[in-house]
Amino acid sequence: MEMEMEMEMRAEEDIEIGEDITPPLTPLAFALHDSLLSSHCSSCFSLLPPHPFPPLHFTPTFPHNPHHVLSSSSYCSPLCSTSDSPLHVSSAELHLLHLLQSHPSTYPHGDSSDLRAALRLLHSLPAMGPSARIVGLLTNHHKFLHHDDHHRIRDGARAMFLARKMRDEAPNVCSDNSSSVSPDDAVLEEAALCLVLTNAVEVQDKTGRTLGISVYGPSFCWINHSCSPNACYRFLVSPPPPPPCSAEKTPLRIAPLGQGTQIESGVCSNNVFIKECGSYGPRVIVRSIKRIKKGEEVTVTYTDLLQPKAMRQSELWSRYRFICSCTRCSASPLTYVDQVLEEISAANFNSSSLSSDINFNRDKATQRLTNYIDDAIDDYLSIGDPESSSVRLEHVLTQGLSDKQSECEEETSQLTYWLHPLHHLSLNAYTTLASAYKIRATDLSALYSKMDDHLLNALDLSRTSTAYSLLLAGATHHLFRSESSLIVSVANFWSSAGESLLTLARSSVWSQFVQQDLPVSNPSSTGKYRCPNCSLADKFETDSFHGQVRYADFDYVSNEFVDCVNNFTQNVWNFLGLGCHYLRVVKNPIDFSWLGTIRYSSVGEDIVRSSGTEVASKCGAGRRISGSEAEGYNNQVRICLFKLGVHCLLYGGYLASICYGNSHLTRNVGKILDLEESIESLS
Numbered sequence: 001m002e003m004e005m006e007m008e009m010r011a012e013e014d015i016e017i018g019e020d021i022t023p024p025l026t027p028l029a030f031a032l033h034d035s036l037l038s039s040h041c042s043s044c045f046s047l048l049p050p051h052p053f054p055p056l057h058f059t060p061t062f063p064h065n066p067h068h069v070l071s072s073s074s075y076c077s078p079l080c081s082t083s084d085s086p087l088h089v090s091s092a093e094l095h096l097l098h099l100l101q102s103h104p105s106t107y108p109h110g111d112s113s114d115l116r117a118a119l120r121l122l123h124s125l126p127a128m129g130p131s132a133r134i135v136g137l138l139t140n141h142h143k144f145l146h147h148d149d150h151h152r153i154r155d156g157a158r159a160m161f162l163a164r165k166m167r168d169e170a171p172n173v174c175s176d177n178s179s180s181v182s183p184d185d186a187v188l189e190e191a192a193l194c195l196v197l198t199n200a201v202e203v204q205d206k207t208g209r210t211l212g213i214s215v216y217g218p219s220f221c222w223i224n225h226s227c228s229p230n231a232c233y234r235f236l237v238s239p240p241p242p243p244p245c246s247a248e249k250t251p252l253r254i255a256p257l258g259q260g261t262q263i264e265s266g267v268c269s270n271n272v273f274i275k276e277c278g279s280y281g282p283r284v285i286v287r288s289i290k291r292i293k294k295g296e297e298v299t300v301t302y303t304d305l306l307q308p309k310a311m312r313q314s315e316l317w318s319r320y321r322f323i324c325s326c327t328r329c330s331a332s333p334l335t336y337v338d339q340v341l342e343e344i345s346a347a348n349f350n351s352s353s354l355s356s357d358i359n360f361n362r363d364k365a366t367q368r369l370t371n372y373i374d375d376a377i378d379d380y381l382s383i384g385d386p387e388s389s390s391v392r393l394e395h396v397l398t399q400g401l402s403d404k405q406s407e408c409e410e411e412t413s414q415l416t417y418w419l420h421p422l423h424h425l426s427l428n429a430y431t432t433l434a435s436a437y438k439i440r441a442t443d444l445s446a447l448y449s450k451m452d453d454h455l456l457n458a459l460d461l462s463r464t465s466t467a468y469s470l471l472l473a474g475a476t477h478h479l480f481r482s483e484s485s486l487i488v489s490v491a492n493f494w495s496s497a498g499e500s501l502l503t504l505a506r507s508s509v510w511s512q513f514v515q516q517d518l519p520v521s522n523p524s525s526t527g528k529y530r531c532p533n534c535s536l537a538d539k540f541e542t543d544s545f546h547g548q549v550r551y552a553d554f555d556y557v558s559n560e561f562v563d564c565v566n567n568f569t570q571n572v573w574n575f576l577g578l579g580c581h582y583l584r585v586v587k588n589p590i591d592f593s594w595l596g597t598i599r600y601s602s603v604g605e606d607i608v609r610s611s612g613t614e615v616a617s618k619c620g621a622g623r624r625i626s627g628s629e630a631e632g633y634n635n636q637v638r639i640c641l642f643k644l645g646v647h648c649l650l651y652g653g654y655l656a657s658i659c660y661g662n663s664h665l666t667r668n669v670g671k672i673l674d675l676e677e678s679i680e681s682l683s
C-alpha cells in the first residue's frame, strides 16, 4: 500500500489576529448542490436573474428523452456561460445528471455534487493514475476502502464511469447497467471522488446558506484541522466581473511543510497552482483568528467547534478517518469548555427525598436527552410545528428527563437528568427556541393587523425569542473567553441578538404602553447613539470602516462591552424572561458565575424545588401577557433594550470584522445602525 506523506501549512511570517493570510484563491473544481441547479448560477454560485442564460455550447439530447433539454446548468451571464458550459459537457457532468434523472437507482445516495466536482476535476487535470495524491492533493483512497460508507463511493464511481462512457461513446449507452461496471473499471473515478471527499469544503453565501462544494489547490487544501484553530475562511461569491477586493493584493503568507516538499517544487508549487486554478468559481480567503508566529502551523476547523470532544472526534473519524490530537482534544483533564458542553446532572427524585446522584449512567442519560432534543427540534425543522417544538424543548430544559430506575415495595425510584445550561444540547435548544418563537410571533402578527390581544401576544413571543437569542450569545461568549477560536460563532450570535433586540425595541406595539417612539427614521436628528461608558461605537467605526484594525486593545474592548452589557441586561432580563420559567432559572445570561462549579447539580434541584407543577403550565403553549407582564412594557425598559441591542450589534460587527474583514456582516451592522438615531434625549 502506498503511504501518503502528510502535508501541512506554516506561517511564513508573524501574523496578527484578523489578517488575511491568502489572496482570494480560485477553485480547481466546484459544483452546486442539486437542489440549487435551477436557482443559482452553476459558474459563480450567485442567484440567477429572472431570465438566466442556458449553456452556450452544443447540448446533446438523449434518446430516452429526446425532447428533454436538461435543466442541468444555468448561468447568470453570458460570461459565466462561456466559461463554464464547455466543461459542463466535456467533463460528462451533463451526462451524469441525465443518467441520475433517468435511472435514479444508479446512485440512490442523494446529492450528486461530490460526483460532479470529481468529474470536473478528472477532466481538468493532467492525465493521472490512481495514487495516494493527485496533483498534490491527498485522496485517502486506502482509508475510504474500509469506510462504512464505501458502497456510496463505489456507486458514485460507477455512475461517474457510466457518464464518461456516455460522453465518449454515445448517449444511448445510457441505461442502468451499473452492475456491469467492475470496481477495477472505475478506479480513476473512485480516486477522484475520494480526493473530493477529503478536500472539498462547503461553500456558503453571505447568510451562511450552503450552496455547493469546492476543491482548491494545495495552498488551501494542505491546511490541516484543529479543534482550536488559528484561522478561518470565507468565500467570495459574486457574478463576474468580481468586485475589487482588498484581499486581492495579499500575498500567500503560508508555505507547506512536510516530508513531501519535493511536491512543492514540481507541478504543485503554490505559484503554479494559483495560476492553474481557472479564473472563475467561488473564491476562498483564509484569515487569522489568533496571533500566529512565523513557523507555526496554520489550522482551520473541519467540524462544529461547539460540539463536545466525543462528537467532534466521531465526526472527524467518520468523514475523514483521522483521530484529532490537537491541544484541545489532548487536554487532560478535559478543557473547561469541553466539560460544560457535555455536562449533565441527575437527581434521585421521589416523594420523600431529593438527592443528586453522581453514579448514574452518563452515556445512557446523554443518549436519552439527545434523542428527546433532536425529536423536539425536528418538530420545528421537519414537521413545521414551532409551538410543539418550543413546548417540548422548554419542558426538558426546565424539568429534565425522568427515568424510572427500579420499583421497590414502598416507593418508585426515579432518576431525573438535567442538561447544564451550557451543554451543547442546551445551546441547540436556545437556537431553535429563538427561531421558533420568532416565527410564531411573525405568523401571529401577519394574521392580525389590528391592535388587539393577538398583537400583544406576538410582542410577547418576540420578547421570548429575543431572550433566547441573548442567552445563546451570552452562553457562547462565556465559552469563547476560554476558547478563543469560537469567535466565528460568537460574532454571529451577538449580531443576531442585537438585531433581535432592536426589532423588539422598535415594534410599533409599544405604543400601547409608552407615549414616546424611538426616532428611528428622522434624518434631521443628531448623530447616532453613543454610549458614554464604552468606546465600542468609535472602535467599530474607525476599525471596521477605515482600514487597519488594531487588536492590541481587543481584551480592553471586550471587557468594556461585557461591563456595559451586564448593566443593561440586569435591567431587562426579568422583563425578557417573564412568563417562561426556564429563562427565570437562568439568573444572568451574560455572567454565568451564578452557576458556581460545573458540577451544578443544584440547578436541576433548584428548579424542582422552586417551581413544582407551576413549571409545566408556565412555559410554551397558552402564553398571554398578564396584567403584571404588561407592566414591564415601559419606556425605560424599551430604551434599555435599544441600547443593549446597539451594543450587541456593534460587538458582533467588531468580532465579524476580525473573522471576515470588512465583510457584508460588518456592513450590515453599519447599515442597521445608520438607521438608528440618538435616543439620548429620551433617557
Ligand SMILES: C[S@@+](CC[C@H](N)C(=O)[O-])C[C@H]1O[C@@H](n2cnc3c(N)ncnc32)[C@H](O)[C@@H]1O
Residues within 6 Å of the ligand: 005, 006, 007, 008, 136, 137, 138, 140, 198, 199, 221, 222, 223, 224, 225, 226, 320, 321, 322, 323, 324, 325, 326
Ligand atoms: C484537506 S487534507 C489536509 C492536508 C493533508 N494533511 C495532506 O497531507 O494533504 C485533509 C486530510 O488531512 C489529514 N488531516 C487533517 N487534519 C488532521 C489532523 N488534525 N490530524 C490528523 N490528520 C489530519 C486527514 O487525512 C484529512 O483527511
